Amino acid sequence: MTVARYTTTHGAVPLGARSVLAIGFATAIGLVAFLWPFFAAPESTLVAHAGDAPFIFALLVPVVLLVVLAQFADGAMDAKSVALLGVLSAVIAALRPLGAGVAGIEPIWAVLILGGFALGPGFGFVLGAVSLFASALITGGIGPWLPFQMIAAAWIGLGAGLLARLPAVRRLAPAHPWREVLVLAGYAAVASFAYGFALNLWFWPFTADLAPQIAFTAGAPLAENLLAWLRFNVVTSLGFDLPRAVLAAGLIVVAGRGVLIALRRASRRAAFDVPVDFAPAYVREGDVRR
Numbered sequence: 001m002t003v004a005r006y007t008t009t010h011g012a013v014p015l016g017a018r019s020v021l022a023i024g025f026a027t028a029i030g031l032v033a034f035l036w037p038f039f040a041a042p043e044s045t046l047v048a049h050a051g052d053a054p055f056i057f058a059l060l061v062p063v064v065l066l067v068v069l070a071q072f073a074d075g076a077m078d079a080k081s082v083a084l085l086g087v088l089s090a091v092i093a094a095l096r097p098l099g100a101g102v103a104g105i106e107p108i109w110a111v112l113i114l115g116g117f118a119l120g121p122g123f124g125f126v127l128g129a130v131s132l133f134a135s136a137l138i139t140g141g142i143g144p145w146l147p148f149q150m151i152a153a154a155w156i157g158l159g160a161g162l163l164a165r166l167p168a169v170r171r172l173a174p175a176h177p178w179r180e181v182l183v184l185a186g187y188a189a190v191a192s193f194a195y196g197f198a199l200n201l202w203f204w205p206f207t208a209d210l211a212p213q214i215a216f217t218a219g220a221p222l223a224e225n226l227l228a229w230l231r232f233n234v235v236t237s238l239g240f241d242l243p244r245a246v247l248a249a250g251l252i253v254v255a256g257r258g259v260l261i262a263l264r265r266a267s268r269r270a271a272f273d274v275p276v277d278f279a280p281a282y283v284r285e286g287d288v289r290r
Contacts, residue, residue, distance in 0.1 A: 012119040012123040012267060012270070013125075025064065026151065030152075033057035033060070034198055034201045034202070037201065038226060039222070058147045065151065069129065081123065084119070085127060085130065091111055096108050105244075106247065107248075110247075113184065113188050115263065116160030118259075119161070120161045121165070123157070124157025124159075125161075126157075128157035132146070133146070133150055144202070145202055148202040156194075160187065160191075163187055178257065181260075188249045193245050197241070200236070200237055213228065214229075215232075
């Protein structure tokens with residue numbers, strides 16, 4: 001006879017040592033893909049082929065993400081995790097066309113952030129990458145920008161899950177649930193701006209006919225290119241980033257508490273945190289074995 005013995009995990013997708021290493025590797029590649037304009041030497045191949053660099057990374061980043069997702073799928077995600085991932089990815093994919101062509105009207109970020117916050121950093125990372133890919137298939141948004149969107153969204157979901165693990169934030173949930181929602185809304189606003197600023201990096205270095213004050217200058221000092229990039233963000237994308245931040249934070253303030261309760265209830269019922277481990281049970285002499 002066997003009995004169920006319960007152990008504790010963290011979130012819908014547990015983060016083991018191999019998963020952490022895979023995320024770390026993907027993050028390192030992603031950071032290089034985004035930040036190379038600030039650190040590439042003037043004589044480097046990347047600077048010499050700045051127009052090709054985004055396409056090189058557009059091929060490399062998906063390969064790295066596939067390795068990470070395969071690592072999660074290899075025993076870390078059970079059927080319940082996959083089902084919940086499918087539901088939330090479908091919600092994000094369905095919501096994304098609502099903002100197509102409208103400046104910054106993107107409700108998907110509230111869903112992604114709430115999902116990562118309630119279900120853990122591993123789940124948030126996978127949800128960000130998978131949902132952006134799925135929504136791109138629906139909206140026709142497939143291009144060299146998609147891998148950059150996927151890794152940036154994965155970071156946002158991962159960050160939301162890590163935020164929930166901070167001791168100060170964990171203490172808010174039972175005693176001050178509205179403060180928890182406000183903290184998460186603040187994170188959503190910051191993440192929305194960070195996403196827009198980061199995505200500009202994939203095309204900014206090879207954008208032609210820019211004014212010198214906002215243009216990338218190969219081999220220029222870090223401070224000079226950093227300032228030019230900040231000016232570029234303000235001039236070209238602030239009108240998208242600000243509505244995105246306001247909408248994401250506003251949706252979390254309005255609906256965040258109810259959504260968190262629902263997701264946490266689903267997590268408890270799915271028993272992500274109490275996986276069953278069958279082990280031999282000791283029985284007394286004379287007991288009937290069944």
